[in-house]
Amino acid sequence: MRRAAWLWAAAVGAGSLLVLWSVAQRWASADMKGMPAAYAEGGMVAGGLQAVALAALAGVVAVLATKGAGRQVVGAVIALCGAGLAVLVWRGVTDAGLSAWARGEALLMGLSGYTYTVMPLWPSVAAIGAALVLAGGVAAVVRGRSWGGMSARYRREAGPSEVKGERAIWDAMDRGDDPTR
Template sequence: MTVAGDRRRAPGGRERPACAVAAAAGAGLVLVAAGRTWATVRLSGGLGGPARPVAVGGGELAPALVPLALAALAAMVAVFAARGALRRGIGAVICLLGPAIAVAALRGATAGRAAEAAAEHSTLSAAARAASVSVVWAWPAATLAGAAALLAAGLLAAVRGGRWPGMSGRYERAAAAAPRSARPAGARSLWDALDRGDDPTAGPGDRNR
């Protein structure tokens, strides 16, 4: 039987990598999108002057995006460190983080929210008003895609994660499968050799002399 066959038959052989990739891709997509411009607002000073464009980023429109994405990444690391019911519970938390990111993105990607955010950091007078708002829908859509990927990863961990081995499972299996002769001798065997008058550090040739 090949190593690839063992991995396919092992519990979570394909599910664990798929879960990790989905979570990393989803959280990464949200972080990237949060740092991009989601809307361009043209503010008028109210005195007949020309409107000035103000770029507003996703992190300003939806401040919760970055903390939620980082929390999802931390939770995914905890998924692989945990076992059993605890792992399923953490997967359920990731399931909730996905919809929370989607709701934050949808609330932030509106013309009204963009106008408010632009007016907050505008150098114009308090009479400044939004003359026009142009929303770049590609980045909110990318955020929703990242939220969907996190939701899928969380569902996979919550439903199937209880069957996956822990991080040290393969090392424990390797140690159990190792031949007894390959394992290091303990202190007890050294004392037994000394009681017999043997030198435990001597090779076979030295003992026959």
């Protein structure tokens, strides 16, 4: 494979891993009267991030294993994963998403009043990861055909070869050919 394909794979893989890393970090806190603060991890306020990031990571392997139009189709799926990640991150830090989470936390604790605060570092990291995945998917669609395929070094040849001589018979058997055909 060409160097460009490996650089692409590293960028998209890094984007997916950034999202996966940020999902387990604190994205928001809710302060409730008379109780210690409750904290929300990314997966609590932006459900689905983990699954979509894992799908994008699997897509990296699929792009490296395919060629031609198949590679472009997988690249399009990766681009859709990147767009989906961006939407999920955005929904996770909007007032509606955070308010629903904080209200749920307050109800679980039997309280009625709460205020919430967004911690911007980890949603920003997830957004950067989503942007890398989206850009990588688009790059695979546009440039993926020129990356070349996996090596054919260990592929078995289609049919048996003609074998002459005792040494050639042993060599054919070592290759997996049947010299009696």
